Amino acid sequence: MDIGQIIISIILLLVAFSSGTLIEKRHYKSIRKREKAYLTIPVLSTKEVPVEAETIEAVQLVGDGVVIAGDHFKMFLAALINLIGGRITTYESLIDRARREATLRMMKKARLINADMIINFRIETSNVNSIQDTSEKHKNAAIEAFAYGTAIRVKK
């Protein structure tokens, strides 16, 4: 490996690191803002309806998903940690963002139908990478999170 290749590798990693960090910070800012706005809708994981059955006006399944890709730097660090073991901290934020974004999108749908609460809330997470390429030749960390639940509107 000559000097040129080494420099290109390091530059690529640094570019990926700075762009990834910037995008992540912006995303978290937007997530925090929307979470505050949607705080009034209770989202529960219970199957039982916490209100009287007679008071229910409408019930509907709401759900939405998101796919988030990791950057080059995150994948490089993850591959390094894979060698020695331990927490892959760079993927933690990736999965956290995906789950919260999916939940927020689901809540937005609930808000559109004027729901008062969401019960039986669930999140599914899957690795998009394995759908794209099973040979693992192109390792790009991209995860999909899908959040769904039963939206309930109560008679007023």
Added chain:
Amino acid sequence: MKYTPVDIEENLNVSKVSPLVQVCQIMAGLFIVIAALFVVCSICADFIVQYIPIEWEHKLLVKHTKSVYPKIEKKLNTLVQGLCKETSSKDCNYYKLNIIKCKQPNAYASLGGQILLTDSFLRFIESENELSFVLSHELSHIINKDPEKNLSRQILLGLLLSVFVQDAQVTEMLNLSANNVTLAYSREVEKRADLEAVETINRYYGNTAGSIDMFERIMEKDKNFELFYYFSTHPPYKSRIENIKSYIKENNYLYRTSEKKPLKFIKLK
């Protein structure tokens, strides 16, 4: 039941570790591991190599191709034999010099006791003493089995890395650290070969003149060389010259440039 929303600011799902610090820590740790692996591989390689007879290597690896400059090669081989007799080697008969056509002036020591010179290198050389120094330098590599050790070490290290590391880019980075260790080791080997070459030409001519001429000429031509020192298998020319000079001074060897032999027998078209 009353629903009272509470906003939780803190995010416990994400660890607060700086990824850059993490990369540096892991890379430093891996560098130490690779250095340790390198030492282990070197010991194994040195151990294995001493049991490979030169006859085997010669039979397996040395191909008798048609020479481009048969007459010059014959004369140079006589010189190699003469120089070899001044060293501690008993396998002089197996050492053979070949000239290859190449625009880059260079000389290599190869497996099976082969010395390869490029024709541009012969045009670059100005005196017999200078040529003998380079030949003795390569002879020192061959006698110490450096090409064999290098190859065995690389194979062992490459095997170990390929077994444990799957990711292409991590392999690239690890190779980089492995290369750095290899280069540092290789520069030490070059220094030793330089000093042994001084010893050989001193015994052969009774004079150490010509040992630094070539380095001085390259330095004049190529001033950017120092910049790439960290990526080079050889030490910088300046330090090689100083190293050789101080060795000659320490041992009180004769250094008389007026007694240098001209390079008469080589006439390339």
